[in-house]
Amino acid sequence: MQQVLEILVSGLSQGAVYCVFALGLSLVYGTSRILNFAHGSMYMTAAYLAWLLTAGWLTLPVGVALLVLVPVLFLFGVGVERLVIRPLRPHANWKTATMMATLGFAFVLDNLNLVLFGPTSITLAPLVEGTLALGPVVISRQSAVTLVLAVLVVAALQVFLTHSAFGRAMRAVSQDMTGAEMVGIRVGRVYAASFGISAVLAGVAAVLLSPVYLISPLGGWAPFLKAFVIVVFGGLGSTQGVLYAAFILGLVEAVVVAELSASWTMPIWFLVLLTVLMVRPRGLLGSWGD
Amino acid sequence: MTGETTARLGFLAAVTAFAIAAPLIGDSYILHVMVLCFIWVIVVSAWDLVMGYAGIFNFAQLAIFAVGGYASGMLAIGTGMPPVLAVPLAAVIAGAFGLLIALPCLRLRGEYVALFTFAVHLALPTLLEKGRAWGTGGASGLVGVPPIRIGDLAFTTSNKIGWYYLALAAAAISVWLIYFVVVQGRWGRAFVALRDSEAFARSLGIDEYRTKLKLFTLSAAVTGFGGALYAHYVGVMTPRVLGNEFFLMVMVMLSIGGLGRFPGAIFGAFLVTVGNELLREAGQYRLLFLGAIVVLVVILLPNGVSDLLTRRKKAAAAKNIEIGKADVPTIRSGVNPSCSP
Numbered sequence: 154m155q156q157v158l159e160i161l162v163s164g165l166s167q168g169a170v171y172c173v174f175a176l177g178l179s180l181v182y183g184t185s186r187i188l189n190f191a192h193g194s195m196y197m198t199a200a201y202l203a204w205l206l207t208a209g210w211l212t213l214p215v216g217v218a219l220l221v222l223v224p225v226l227f228l229f230g231v232g233v234e235r236l237v238i239r240p241l242r243p244h245a246n247w248k249t250a251t252m253m254a255t256l257g258f259a260f261v262l263d264n265l266n267l268v269l270f271g272p273t274s275i276t277l278a279p280l281v282e283g284t285l286a287l288g289p290v291v292i293s294r295q296s297a298v299t300l301v302l303a304v305l306v307v308a309a310l311q312v313f314l315t316h317s318a319f320g321r322a323m324r325a326v327s328q329d330m331t332g333a334e335m336v337g338i339r340v341g342r343v344y345a346a347s348f349g350i351s352a353v354l355a356g357v358a359a360v361l362l363s364p365v366y367l368i369s370p371l372g373g374w375a376p377f378l379k380a381f382v383i384v385v386f387g388g389l390g391s392t393q394g395v396l397y398a399a400f401i402l403g404l405v406e407a408v409v410v411a412e413l414s415a416s417w418t419m420p421i422w423f424l425v426l427l428t429v430l431m432v433r434p435r436g437l438l439g440s441w442g443d
Numbered sequence: 444m445t446g447e448t449t450a451r452l453g454f455l456a457a458v459t460a461f462a463i464a465a466p467l468i469g470d471s472y473i474l475h476v477m478v479l480c481f482i483w484v485i486v487v488s489a490w491d492l493v494m495g496y497a498g499i500f501n502f503a504q505l506a507i508f509a510v511g512g513y514a515s516g517m518l519a520i521g522t523g524m525p526p527v528l529a530v531p532l533a534a535v536i537a538g539a540f541g542l543l544i545a546l547p548c549l550r551l552r553g554e555y556v557a558l559f560t561f562a563v564h565l566a567l568p569t570l571l572e573k574g575r576a577w578g579t580g581g582a583s584g585l586v587g588v589p590p591i592r593i594g595d596l597a598f599t600t601s602n603k604i605g606w607y608y609l610a611l612a613a614a615a616i617s618v619w620l621i622y623f624v625v626v627q628g629r630w631g632r633a634f635v636a637l638r639d640s641e642a643f644a645r646s647l648g649i650d651e652y653r654t655k656l657k658l659f660t661l662s663a664a665v666t667g668f669g670g671a672l673y674a675h676y677v678g679v680m681t682p683r684v685l686g687n688e689f690f691l692m693v694m695v696m697l698s699i700g701g702l703g704r705f706p707g708a709i710f711g712a713f714l715v716t717v718g719n720e721l722l723r724e725a726g727q728y729r730l731l732f733l734g735a736i737v738v739l740v741v742i743l744l745p746n747g748v749s750d751l752l753t754r755r756k757k758a759a760a761a762k763n764i765e766i767g768k769a770d771v772p773t774i775r776s777g778v779n780p781s782c783s784p
Contacts, residue, residue, distance in 0.1 A: 246745065
């Protein structure tokens with residue numbers, strides 16, 4: 154019983170962070186139909202920035218660093234959209250072109266991190282230290298804070314998307330780009346904002362996950378792959394689908410880690426993914442669309 | 444004279460020129476770079492077939508390349524099979540590997556294919572490193588892949604002039620097969636039609652899934668052939684071929700050359716292989732350069748260097764129409780004028 158509860162808590166908190174990270178990928182795809190191969194590298198870049206702010210250059214507390222990072226990362230995301238993605242839009246093969254460009258950009262970020270910070274992994278301090286006893290179950294404070302914070306971020310994003318005018322504009326664009334443009338929504342701004350929000354989400358996930366998984370120049374690809382499995386499992390572009398998929402796969406991971414070992418996570422995730430794609434090629438809640 | 448005939452003649456002239464030029468080069472380093480160029484021509488033109496002409500977002504190209512190299516190396520080292528047999532068998536194995544990738548993912552839509560194939564690429568190094576028990580050599584890879592021998596002739600790494608002709612022949616055959624047999628044959632018309640207008644192609648009775656499956660398998664076999672040649676040329680095969688450097692290189696080759704624009708990909712292979720050698724001095728900044736080149740080329744020259752050529756062609760075509768000599772549009776030039784070679 155106690156072990157089951159521990160697996161449950163760790164699965165939920167893991168799932169919540171994956172959800173934050175994968176939502177960024179899904180949001181960008183949903184609004185602009187662009188598959189951002191640089192999402193994992195942006196996550197790693199955010200982790201390096203957080204490390205600079207807390208240990209490498211300044212000595213801010215992690216929480217303060219996170220607050221500083223939010224606007225910085227938002228602007229970074231907007232800048233990437235303006236400089237790398239927007240010039241490609243008018244092109245006939247923009248789908249292939251944006252994939253190549255974001256993949257190329259991912260390598261630029263990776264190698265920039267490699268040149269600046271070297272190949273050795275570094276670690277980020279957790280938000281809080283110590284453990285928390287809930288009756289018989291003992292969990293680390295970090296995973297409790299992670300769970301709460303991640304759930305708050307996801308909830309805030311949901312409220313933003315459903316209740317604010319701009320959030321509704323984003324959903325309109327993701328449902329029908331031309332229609333949204335016709336009713337006067339500034340589509341370009343929506344694209345830019347979704348990239349900005351996506352970078353912020355990657356940054357939050359980076360601050361929450363980096364104390365566990367280390368920071369290294371190529372370390373962004375593993376979370377990127379996980380986000381990919383989650384997004385495809387949930388259905389490309391579907392926010393709700395990501396929510397379900399992230400928690401399901403987070404729990405699967407917790408069980409795998411407890412019963413087998415961590416190195417089995419990815420093979421089993423792929424197995425789950427393959428099965429889902431065979432049975433339901435569009436994922437849990439995805440729609441084909443264009 | 445049609446554009447196709449010109450392309451064939453140009454191709455034959457280029458191969459002949461390369462064949463004559465070899466003894467004049469002499470310098471073994473330049474010969475080495477040329478051998479690498481020819482091998483990359485094989486890999487990139489096979490990729491171009493899938494990415495450019497068929498419009499399948501395949502990012503597992505290097506994984507297939509690695510499978511070809513490993514298969515041939517493991518057969519030659521593990522079972523003592525003569526490399527002359529191991530290389531074609533490796534091509535078959537790589538083709539089967541391609542078929543295995545294609546079976547689940549070609550039913551999916553574009554982006555899913557991109558992610559799925561890229562996941563294969565990312566997962567393979569781990570498998571190779573953990574697969575020591577099956578003879579992959581773990582993280583240090585296969586060492587001492589034996590040279591190819593035909594009769595008394597041994598193609599060792601130091602036999603540059605021999606390798607030059609071997610790689611030239613292999614590249615010429617691959618390019619001929621891909622661009623002149625497949626792309627310009629019935630298949631080629633079928634999948635260019637599929638890429639440009641799926642609904643129209645279906646109405647003509649083209650079976651999308653089977654066409655793409657055949658194509659992907661063929662491209663994988665050619666790629667695996669290139670990988671096998673590479674393994675026997677260099678003599679070692681490590682999981683590092685799946686690293687950033689090679690992936691970036693083939694991406695730059697294809698984006699500089701332009702997708703689906705014969706002979707763009709071939710130019711790209713030469714330019715990048717030579718450029719990469721010249722950049723050796725730059726050390727760790729080289730990969731940063733290569734990444735930035737991908738982004739810049741995709742933004743500034745979306746169709747690669749052949750952009751410049753197409754513009755001239757279009758101007759010429761406009762002139763022809765004026766004086767009433769316009770060609771009757773074929774399916775290919777009708778659906779997408781830019782993809783006729």
